[in-house]
Amino acid sequence: MTSPALTATVDLGAIAHNVDVLRTASNAAVMAVVKADAYGHGAVPVAKAALAAGAAELGVAHITEARALRAAGVDAPITAWLHAPGADFEGAVTDHIGIALSSSRQLDAVVAAARATGVAASVTAKVDTGLNRSGIAAEEWDDFAEQVAKAHAEGAVTLRAVMCHLARGDEPDHPLNSEQAARLDAAAADLARLGAAPEIMHIANSPAALTRPDLARDMVRPGVAVYGRTPVPELGDFGLIPAMTLSAPVALVKKVAAGAGVSYSHTWIAPHDTVVAVIPRVMPTACRDCCRVASRSGSATASSAGSAGSAWISWSSTSGRTGPGSGRATRSNSSAPGPAAAPPPRTGPTPSARSTTRSCPRSATAWSGAT
Incomplete structure (x- = not known):
């Protein structure tokens, strides 16, 4: 059994542009997170594009991801944090x-x-300041701090950084963000008193990098924003440019009357007479969040509309005609009506000079969430 090809085109110029936006907004160095194959965009080309655009370091979840980047010739600092x-x-x-x-x-x-290797390890103390996931727990911190300071004094490790993950970063004004930053500052002060002051600190994820420059410390650690997804949609797109475009053959085009529902549970109701295009390919959730789908009439966001086997796009017409090419493409869900917005001005290289095309696997897999 086969299915039509779904092609993902990654604009490395958009990656470069987004790194510049993040660096400017935070006024800090940028650690570009390229975990999970750079959120499906291709870890090696994205890493190289981000570094060329001014990112200082790279972040991944697993050591295997970091070693693959080393094998591909990436020699910039890389930190892995999930073991x-x-x-x-x-x-x-x-x-x-x-x-x-x-x-x-x-x-x-x-x-x-x-x-065993005779090489001092570069380590970061990952402190649990309130996310209550990975990280050194508060009740274990004092013992850990003494142990890492001892290892530092003996030359077994160098203490590169302290870091933590924000729990409410996408709510910029939530008091927990400042509380977590204060706890991380206190942890860094503890290490300094023990003679093992970290070289740098980083706490800010994508939303904090764009909305809370007071949390930037020495470096910000954005994930989804590098790829053009706004981390706080209600505050706009921050000038970010989506880096991936998905394209696939259209299986069927048909008219749908105003008020008619589409697909399972009729999760979308046509607000007016329109035309839908059926694409015989399911869109993974992460693709719907991060990517735009190219259509003959412009740019649109596809929706799986509850279907496991197809996605669909609707076109609206401003000239009284309907169908592909007759008007701008519109978002295919009721929560985001209206014409697709034009992309913001680009500051990075042109997409034609910095693009790669990838064929997606037949079975789409959602990738890991925001950092």
Whole structure:
């Protein structure tokens, strides 16, 4: 059984533009997060484009992702922060990959790797300041701080940074954001008193990088914003440009009358007489969030409309005609009506000079969430 090809075209010029937007908004260095194959955009080309545009460092979830970048010739600083038991810390140390630590157990394993390889490990203390996910718990912090300071004094590790993840970053005015920053500042002060002051601090994710420059510290750590998705839609697009365009063959075009529902549960109701195009390919959720779908009449956002086997786009007409090419494409859900907005001015390279085309796998897989 086969299915029509779904093609993803990644505009590396948009990646460069978005890095510049983030650096300007935060007035800080940028660690571009390229985990999960750069959110499906291609880790190696995106990493190289982000670095060329001025990103200072790269961030990934797993050591295997960081080592793949090293193997592809990326020599910039890379930090990996999620480690299952048995993680290849020796490989990370040998490849000069920064290792973010969430527990004393991980610290012990990294110190052992450093001694086995004869290379000091570059580590980041990842502090749980309120997300209550990974990170060093508050009740474990004092013991961890003493242990990492001892390892630093012995030369087994160098303390590159302290970091944490914001729990409410997409709510810029939420008081927890400032509380988490204060807890991270206190952790850095503890390490300094123990003689192991970190070189840098980073806390700000995509929304904080764009809306809370007071949280920038030395570096911001954006994920989805690098790829052009606004992290706080109610505040606009911040001048970001979506980097991926999806295209696929259209299987069927048909007229739909005003008031008629489309697809399962009729989750979208036609506000006027219109035309829908059926694409025999499901759009993964992350693609719908991050990407635009090119159509013959312009740019549109496709919706799976509850279907496991097709996506659809509707066209509206300002001239009284309907059908492809007769007007601008519109968003195909009732929460975002109206013509698709024109992209903001570009500051990076032109897309024709900095684009790559990728064929998506037949079975779409949603990638990991925002950083």
